[in-house]
Amino acid sequence: MQKYILISNDIRNKILKGEYTANQQIPFEKDLCVYYDSSKMTVKKALDMLVTEGLIIKRRGSGTFVKDIGPDELERMSVANQFRGTTALNPDKEVKSTILNFSVIPCPENVQKKLNIDADSFVYDIYRARSIDGQPHVMEKMYMPIDLIPGLKKANVEGSIYEYLEEKLHLVIQSAHRTISVRKATAYEAEYLALQEGDPVAVADQIGYLDTGAAFEYSTSVHRYDEYSVEIVLTRDN
Structure with missing residues (x-):
């Protein structure tokens, strides 16, 4: 960066x-x-x-x-x-990514509906574990349309994908629809998040949108229970 x-x-x-x-x-x-x-x-x-x-x-x-x-x-x-991502939110810390998968695949049926794209479309299939100052933080599973985000490289996935979108492609991230839930960690997640299998994890399912209204990301982020919090502001109309 x-x-x-x-x-x-x-x-x-x-x-x-x-x-x-x-x-x-x-x-x-x-x-x-x-x-x-x-x-x-x-x-x-x-x-x-x-x-x-x-x-x-x-x-x-x-x-x-x-x-x-x-x-x-x-x-x-x-x-x-x-929406600037983990790297931007922790500028004074060392954020590292372990790439578990980075490939281009035909868009899965359930993801087609999330991203509102055709059945014959291709997407990046990204799975990575991220740490902050050497401490396990989150595992991210992401799908992104290659037609909307051309040229994504492994180096971008190792760093900040959002920076690539905004600084290189000049796309504007506008909003996201996010759903938060809690469940038990799988053995695979526990390995990368330094937890015990069955420990609680916070799960954020998100669809991200550009200022054009196009969905650019469908992701599921699994967070350590002690590294995640949500702040919600409720307002009441008069």
């Missing part, structure tokens, strides 16, 4: 988690260069990304400040941030 993206991910996460609050001045570019061990151009590019997203503003002669964002917009940004 390019350095400016790592920097923007880290600052974005700090804003959305409240470590940087509305109207607070963030460190000067020269201080960020030292903190992230990066060039001024790299830091500027990271900050420009966040300006474009509407998270920060630059005031000539004063510095860079967190934008005073309304609660509804902040909630929208927090939800959107989840």
Whole structure:
């Protein structure tokens, strides 16, 4: 992942988690260069990304400040941030992937309905186990249409697939429909997640959508019970 993206991910996460609050001045570019061990151009590019997203503003002669964002917009940004993936959500940590399967197959019948694609379509069949700072975290089973996502390589699967979609293919991930359930870990899952067979795991089934409305992903993620939480915001219309 390019350095400016790592920097923007880290600052974005700090804003959305409240470590940087509305109207607070963030460190000067020269201080960020030292903190992230990066060039001024790299830091500027990271900050420009966040300006474009509407998270920060630059005031000539004063510095860079967190934008005073309304609660509804902040909630929208927090939800959107989840779709950046494990790598983006942990920019200060080492995220590694063990590829269990990466192949192109005819789309299974049940996946055709999820992705709304024809029976003769082909998809990437991706299965990987991911760790954060050496600790097992999640197992991901993913199906993605090759017509929509051309050129996906093993190196992309080992890293951030979402980065490939957004930075290389210039696709915009818009939303997802996610269902959360709990069950017991299989022996295979327990092996990769450092659990005992039968331990509880959280399972997230997800269909991801681009801003065009096309479904680009159907995935099932199996998480360690002690490494997964869900925050839900309920609102009531007047």
